[in-house]
Amino acid sequence: TPSGNRPAAGWQDGRMIYDSDRNRVLLLEDSDLWEYNPVSYSWTEMFPTGMTDSYREDFGFAYDSHRKKAVVFAMEDEEEPPVMRIWEYDAISNSWEERIPVGEQPPLWMQMTMVYDKNARKMVVFGGEHCFMEPTPICSNTNETWLWDGNSGTWERETFNSNVPVKREDHQMTYDTLSRRSYLIGGESEDTLGNFNDLWSFDTGSESYP
Numbered sequence: 001t002p003s004g005n006r007p008a009a010g011w012q013d014g015r016m017i018y019d020s021d022r023n024r025v026l027l028l029e030d031s032d033l034w035e036y037n038p039v040s041y042s043w044t045e046m047f048p049t050g051m052t053d054s055y056r057e058d059f060g061f062a063y064d065s066h067r068k069k070a071v072v073f074a075m076e077d078e079e080e081p082p083v084m085r086i087w088e089y090d091a092i093s094n095s096w097e098e099r100i101p102v103g104e105q106p107p108l109w110m111q112m113t114m115v116y117d118k119n120a121r122k123m124v125v126f127g128g129e130h131c132f133m134e135p136t137p138i139c140s141n142t143n144e145t146w147l148w149d150g151n152s153g154t155w156e157r158e159t160f161n162s163n164v165p166v167k168r169e170d171h172q173m174t175y176d177t178l179s180r181r182s183y184l185i186g187g188e189s190e191d192t193l194g195n196f197n198d199l200w201s202f203d204t205g206s207e208s209y210p
Contacts, residue, residue, distance in 0.1 A: 001041070002036070002041050002042060002043055003040070003041055003042050004042050004043060004044075005043055005044075005045065006034075006043040007027060007029075007032075007034050007043065007045075011027075011029050013029055013030075013056070013057045013058065014027055014028055014029030014032075015027075015028055015029075015059060015060075015061035016028075016061075017061050017062055017063045017070060018063060019063055019070065019091065020063065020065055021065065021068050022091060023037075023038065023039070024036065024037060024038075024091070025038065026061075026063075026070055026089070028061055028070075028072065029056075030053070030054065030055055030056055031051050031052070031053045031054065031056075032045070033045070033046045033047075033048055033089070034046065035091075046094055047094075048089060048094045048095050048096055049094070049095045049096070050087075050095045050096035050097055050098075051087055051096035051098075052076070052078065053078070054074075054076040054077065054078040055076070055077055055078070056072070056074040056075070056076060057075075057110060058110045058111040058112070058128065059072060059073060059074030059075070059110070059112075060072065060073035060074070060112050060113065060114030060123070060125055061073075061114065062114045062115055062116045062123055063116060064088075064116055064121075064123070064150050065116065065118060066118070066121050067088075067150050067151070068090075068091075069088040069089060069090060069150065070088070070089040070091070071086065071087070071088055071089075071114075071116075071123060071148070071150065072085075072086065072087040072088075072089070073085075073086050073109075073112070073114055073123070073125060073148065074087075074110075075108050075109060075110045075131070081133045082108055082131070082133070083108075084105065084106065084107075084108060084109060085098060086098065086099040086101065086148070087099070088150070099150070099153055100153070101148075101153055101154060101155055102152070102153050102154050103154050103155065104155055104156075104157065105155050106125070106130075106144070106146050106155060106157070107130045107131065107132065108130065108131035108132065108133070108139075109125075109128060109129070109130055109131070109142075110128055110129050110131065110139070111127075111128035111129050111169040111170065112125050112126065112127055112128035112129075113125070113126055113127060113128070113171060113172065113173035113184070114173075115173045115174060115175040115182050116175060117147075117175055117180075117182060117204045118175065118177055118180075119177075119180040119204065119205070120147070120204040120205065121149070121150075121151070122147045122148060122149050122150075122156075122204065123147065123148035123150070124145065124147060124173070124175070124182045124202065124204060125145065125146045125147070125148065126143070126144070126145045126146075126165070126171075126173060126182075126184060126202070127141070127142060127143060127144075127165070127167070127168050127169060127171055127184075127187065128141070128142060128169050129141055129142065129169055130142045130144070140167075140190065141167035141168055141169055141189060141190050141191075142167055143164055143165055143166055143167040143168065144157065144158075145157075145158040145160075145164075145202065146158065147204065158207050159207070160207065160208060160209065161208075162208050162209060163209060164209050165184060165198070165200045165209065166189065166193060166196075167189060168187035168188060168189055168193075168196060169187055169188060169189075169190070170186075170187050170188050171184055171185065171186050171187030171196070172184070172185055172186055172187075173185075179201070180203070180204075180205070181201040181202060181203050182201065182202040182204070183199065183200070183201050183202075184199070184200045184201075184202065185197070185198070185199045185200070186198075
């Protein structure tokens with residue numbers, strides 16, 4: 001049983017990742033960040049500097065093990081219209097830094113999944129909902145795949161000549177270091193396609209879902 005303070009009951013929209021360099025688990029909801037130490041079985045609220053207070057729902061959260069940063073990709077609605085932001089957390093300085101992408105960027109996006117491809121050294125973001133504010137606000141499922149390069153600060157939209165997973169949300173993704181692939185399973189569609197139990201793998205090197 002964890003000792004000391006712990007996150008309050010009722011967290012529903014947070015995300016949890018593992019910091020493999022420090023052997024810590026990070027839990028983020030909105031701007032509240034907690035760290036769990038599996039050795040001492042204890043939680044610590046971090047109170048980092050830098051990140052703006054905002055409501056973040058169904059965001060992407062993954063750990064960049066090469067740059068030793070926890071990365072957040074989220075739609076924020078503290079201003080109108082909403083904006084997409086990328087934040088990086090440095091555990092050594094206990095601070096957030098906003099990254100300003102260069103070049104093409106994804107549209108407003110939520111309910112996506114994001115994993116870190118250790119071989120390509122890029123974040124892989126798939127699925128969820130793209131949102132458009134004009135002429136009237138509307139969000140709909142997407143099956144786009146985008147790559148975020150934290151070194152260059154650029155986004156790349158993947159295009160495919162092969163089959164790809166259908167549009168969906170509420171799916172799960174993880175990265176396998178042995179096969180060097182991102183794996184995707186499940187989810188649901190907002191239209192008549194219903195729920196899914198299909199399994200896909202994505203190879204960043206060949207840009208394909210075989």
